[in-house]
Amino acid sequence: MSEELKGAILQRDKQTYAIVPRLPLGLVTPDILEKVAYVAKKYNIPIIKITSAQRLALVGIKPESVNEIWKELGLDVGPAVEVCVHYVQACPGTTVCRFGIQDSLDLGGRLERLFVGTPLPAKAKIGISGCPFNCGEGLVKDFGAFGKKSGWTVSFGGNSGARPRIGDIIAEDLSTDEVVELAKRCFDFYRDNSKGKERTARFIERIGIEEFKRAVLK
Numbered sequence: 001m002s003e004e005l006k007g008a009i010l011q012r013d014k015q016t017y018a019i020v021p022r023l024p025l026g027l028v029t030p031d032i033l034e035k036v037a038y039v040a041k042k043y044n045i046p047i048i049k050i051t052s053a054q055r056l057a058l059v060g061i062k063p064e065s066v067n068e069i070w071k072e073l074g075l076d077v078g079p080a081v082e083v084c085v086h087y088v089q090a091c092p093g094t095t096v097c098r099f100g101i102q103d104s105l106d107l108g109g110r111l112e113r114l115f116v117g118t119p120l121p122a123k124a125k126i127g128i129s130g131c132p133f134n135c136g137e138g139l140v141k142d143f144g145a146f147g148k149k150s151g152w153t154v155s156f157g158g159n160s161g162a163r164p165r166i167g168d169i170i171a172e173d174l175s176t177d178e179v180v181e182l183a184k185r186c187f188d189f190y191r192d193n194s195k196g197k198e199r200t201a202r203f204i205e206r207i208g209i210e211e212f213k214r215a216v217l218k
Helices: 030-042 063-073 104-115 176-193 200-207 209-216
Strands: 017-019 047-050 056-061 085-090 124-129 143-148 151-156 168-174
Touching: 017 063, 030 056, 030 063, 056 063, 085 104, 104 124, 104 143, 104 176, 143 168, 143 176, 151 176, 168 176, 168 209, 176 200, 176 209, 200 209
Parallel strands: 085 124, 124 143
Antiparallel strands: 017 056, 047 056, 143 151, 151 168
16 A cells, blocks of 8 residues: 555564554553444454553554554554654552552653653663562663652663563662653663664673763763
């Protein structure tokens, strides 16, 4: 088809596509769920998959239906294959969880609005947890933070892929504002000094965590 297919990911059969709507922090509303159910029935979408990124992937869509589905959903595209920040994963934190110590949804929301879709040398993911149980999996994300009574603990350079790596702790006892500012410095330094398609885990292994900390901690 000559028309560009919005946010479409070609599937294994080379005939159908998947789309991944942007659902910040995995939060959905009844209205969103009703729209997803409506388009799934109307366009005979065979698979709706909850992804590891706390999003919904609609899979098996015919090419002629892709753009119409987006119009009916009224949602933004969730980056899934681009070289950028793909998503922020966050636990419920103090909003509802009895173990929550810090407000992970507030911090996660600020980082989501600031970074998702931001171009980088390679894809990146963010994980935020309201307590040291780390349900937001920040230690295996490129940038992560978990809450303690004394503030946020921040990590960088994690990866859960084929070459997994636990992120290095780079700062502790930070306020929410301080985490946001540190995230900016981390991603700026990574963007300006990494090699093409080099994930943060490989970047930290190459330059060393102490050099990275000297550059971003002020």
